[in-house]
Amino acid sequence: MFGRQKPPVTPPTEPGDDLPVGIIEGKGRPTPRRKEAEAANRRPLVPSDRQSAAKAARVAQRTQREREYEAQKRGDESAMPARDRGPVRRFVRDWVDARLNLVEVFLPIVLVCFVVQMTFMQINAWASLIALAVLYAFTVAAIIDAIVLWFRLKRRVIAKFGEVQQGALFYGLVRAFQVRRSRLPKPQVKRRAYPE
Template sequence: MARKDDHEELAAEAAAGKGHPTPKRKERESAQRRALIADPKAGAKERRQRLKEQRAKEQQAMLSGDERHMPAEHKGPVRRYLRDSIDARTSLGEFALPGSILFVIASLFFNTNPNVGSLIIFGFYALVFAAIGDTLWAMRSIKKRVTEKFGAENLGRGWRLYSAARIMNLRRLRVPRPVVKRGEYPV
C-alpha cells in the first residue's frame, strides 16, 4: 500500500507544478562557482614569489652549470654535448660583434677618404660572411658527431638555432656558462 501512496504523492506534485521557474543556466553556474583561492591577492603574491624563486634558482644553475635546475631548453645529454662541442672550439662568430663595433668606429674616423671607407665596408662584409660560413661548417660537423653518439632521432627540435646562437656569441657572455676549456672536446 505504501507504493500507492507514493504514486499518489508524485501525481499530486506533478499536477501542482514545482512551484518555481526553471533557473537559467547562467544562474546555476554562478551559484556553483566559488573562488579557487580564498584570497586572490595573497594567491597572486604567493605565485609571484614562487616564480621569482624559480627564476633565481634557474639563473644560478645557468651560471654554475648545474643541470638539475636549468630551464628545459638547456637540459639533457644532447644539449650538454652541443654546448661542450661549441665551447671547445674557437669560432669566427665570437669575433663578429667586437669586429662590427671596431668597423663602426673605424668608419667614423676614416669617412673622409672613400677608398679607405669602402675597404672598411668590404672588411666588415668579409668578416660577416666568414663568420656565417664558419657557423654553418661547425653546425654540420657538430650534427655529424651528435648523430653518431645519440642518433638522429634524439637531436631534438631547435638545435640549429640553439647552436648558431651559442656559436655567434662571445664565450664570456654564453649562458649556460662554458664548463669545458678550449680544445677539450667531449667524447
C-alpha cells in the first residue's frame, strides 16, 4: 500500500539455475541445536585449580614486563608498551631527549635543598633560608621551562603531524621531568640532535 511494488518472483525452471556459478548448495552438515552450541561455548568462569592459574598468570605477566623492559632499553618499538608506540610518541621522545631541559634536574635540586635546609636549620638559620630561596627560585624557573617546553613541543608536533595526539604533550612533559639516564625507553638521540 505505502511501499513500492515488488516484482513478482518467478520460480526457477531447473534446480540450481538461480545460483551463480561456483556456489555450492548447503554447508555439508546439519545446523547444531541451540543447546549444543551453547554447551560447546561454555567455559568455567573460575578455573578448577586457582593457585596454579594465578601462578601461571603471574609468570606470564612477569615475562611480558621483562620483554617490554628489554625492548625499552633497546629502543625496539614493536615490543614496547602501547603508551610508547607510534611515530608521534617517538618524535616527542626524541625531541625532549635532544633538548637541554631545566626541569630534569628539578628533583635532584629539590632533594639537595631539602637536605641543606634540614641540616642547617638548627646550626645556621641563614643557610636554611638561602636553601629555601634557591628552592623557590628554581621551582619558578622549572615551571617556566615546562611551559616553554609544552608550547614549543606542541608547535613542532602540529608542524610535523598536523594535529596533536591525545596525551602526547603530557607524555613529553613527564619524560622531561625524568633524569636523562633513568628515562625509559632509553634516549636514542644525542643532545641538540633534534628530529626532523
